[in-house]
Amino acid sequence: MILSIESSCDDSSIAITEIKTKKLIYHKKISQELEHSKYGGVVPELASRLHAIALPAILEECTPWFSQLKAIAVTNEPGLSVTLIEGVVMAKALSITLNIPILPINHLKGHIYSLFIEKEVQLPLTVLLVSGGHTQVIEVKSHEVMETVATTMDDSYGESFDKVAKMMDLGYPGGPLIEKIALDGDSSRFVFTVPLWQSPLIAFSYSGLKNQVRLAVEANTSEDYPDIACAFQKTATDHLLQKLKKYFKLQKPQRFAIVGGASANLYLRREIEILLAIYKVPLLLAALEFCSDNAAMIGRAAVEEYARDNFVNYTDVMVNARCKL
Numbered sequence: 001m002i003l004s005i006e007s008s009c010d011d012s013s014i015a016i017t018e019i020k021t022k023k024l025i026y027h028k029k030i031s032q033e034l035e036h037s038k039y040g041g042v043v044p045e046l047a048s049r050l051h052a053i054a055l056p057a058i059l060e061e062c063t064p065w066f067s068q069l070k071a072i073a074v075t076n077e078p079g080l081s082v083t084l085i086e087g088v089v090m091a092k093a094l095s096i097t098l099n100i101p102i103l104p105i106n107h108l109k110g111h112i113y114s115l116f117i118e119k120e121v122q123l124p125l126t127v128l129l130v131s132g133g134h135t136q137v138i139e140v141k142s143h144e145v146m147e148t149v150a151t152t153m154d155d156s157y158g159e160s161f162d163k164v165a166k167m168m169d170l171g172y173p174g175g176p177l178i179e180k181i182a183l184d185g186d187s188s189r190f191v192f193t194v195p196l197w198q199s200p201l202i203a204f205s206y207s208g209l210k211n212q213v214r215l216a217v218e219a220n221t222s223e224d225y226p227d228i229a230c231a232f233q234k235t236a237t238d239h240l241l242q243k244l245k246k247y248f249k250l251q252k253p254q255r256f257a258i259v260g261g262a263s264a265n266l267y268l269r270r271e272i273e274i275l276l277a278i279y280k281v282p283l284l285l286a287a288l289e290f291c292s293d294n295a296a297m298i299g300r301a302a303v304e305e306y307a308r309d310n311f312v313n314y315t316d317v318m319v320n321a322r323c324k325l
């Protein structure tokens, strides 16, 4: 079995995955959303201290499996350096104590493997990763070859929801809060320009849209927030759709998946489904509990790394806050 640890942002999570069957045996996650909510975003130092409490508490529950562990998997990149280090230090301590190697896992790769936790998925696969830290289109050609073909030039899709929610004083994380108030909104009352709509680039940008929304929030009252949220969600999603359409003209996917925390957004899911229906491309999604950060996806990614002997000695595992897939 592999014990996996995730602490790249504000979720402390540990999972145990059986190597041979790839089955998830144990999974627990303690989210810090409430603690960060009053600040309207994640406070890295606070997140780090909360991981230092939550991770050992979860680990206690895993002791019955210790004798069966063959490796420790840990998210070591990308993420907040002060929170990644909490998981990495725990992985190193376990590696020394149990005398087993470490499998360092890239968090973005982990999100891709959220699709594989409950079922096998055929490759190749085109993935839209929409999280708080990333907005990317990734071509998963095989378990070894994954290529980022489009990325954001500034903010990410999920992050823009967080920032708009903060402007409206709704709390954190902003995604579910904006999606909820948008249900009572009229998307036609406010018109925002779709980012990069005239640009031939297949890339994303959310900072300009965020500023358009800021002006609307400042010029109106809280009664208008549902309409602003609805128009914002539509424009943010239209931007993804427009660039995906451009990309599909170059490269029609065989199958398509949305992963990451923001893949829980039902409006986004529906709009992508409509787009894919035109191309007759199937849409794959992870179970809701595995969309946001979790150690189960890290464990599932680690099973593939285990098969390839991608072990690293505890002395060589590094935290890399800013890195790509």
Ligand code: KG4
Residues within 6 Å of the ligand: 009, 130, 131, 132, 133, 134, 157, 158, 159, 161, 162, 173, 174, 175, 176, 179, 260, 261, 262, 263, 264, 265, 266, 291, 292, 293
């Ligand atoms: O994947 P994740 O848990 O963490 C990162 O790797 O960043 O994603 C968290 C992000 C947050 O920005 C959150 O607001 C966003 O996902 N999110 C959503 C929704 N649920 C979570 N964004 C839009 N709509 C949602 N329903």
Ligand code: ZN
Residues within 6 Å of the ligand: 107, 111, 131, 132, 260, 261, 292, 293
């Ligand atoms: Zn994530």
